[in-house]
Amino acid sequence: MTMTVSRPGLFGRDGWRLTPLALPMLLPLCDPAAQAAGLTDPATIDRAVSEFTGAVIGQPGGARQAADGRLQLPACTVPLVVGWHSPARNAVQVECTGPTSWRIFVAVNAPPATERAKPEAPAIKRGDAVTIMVRGRGFSVQQQGEAMENGAVGEWIFVRTARKADALRARIERPGLAIVPAG
Secondary structure, three states: OOEEEOOHHHHOOOOEEEOOOOHHHHHHHHOHHHHHOOEOOHHHHHHHHHHHHOOOOOOOOOEOOOOOOOOOOEOOOOOOEEEEOOOOOOEEEEEEOOOOOEEEEEEEOOOOHHHHHOOOOOOEOOOOEEEEEEEEOOEEEEEEEEEOOOEOOOOEEEEEOOOOOOOEEEEEEEOOEEEEEOO
């Protein structure tokens, strides 16, 4: 492919030619997939929100709309941390805690009135003994620990494995069990 640009005043009557050798250098500038390298795919955010809320995009309790495809968030090398942004449960916070951290908020459709009317009793209360399970692809490790705060099934809370250990974020799977996802 040869592109000719006519500039009679500067380059003579025939203009100058963009040779086929320059084309491979310019294609990445026009290729969205090449530009997206090193970025978080918005579909990954959508999946994380759907898994957290238990509802698909557009449904009651799910995200109002899909994440904007124009998002330019750096690639996250650790699992995304997802939690409610407020007690009203009208927005979900999605966060990457990796070396290049970022945080966004996703608006959520209000759940049906019947679900809003009944407040969920905490599945785990602060100070409860819990099993903390680190779960990854093809493995899981568990250890006894303590809940640092109250939480219902599906919520993220802080837990610790020993009195002086650092607190970890874990998602409550069921009463007495908190999951820490591993990459």
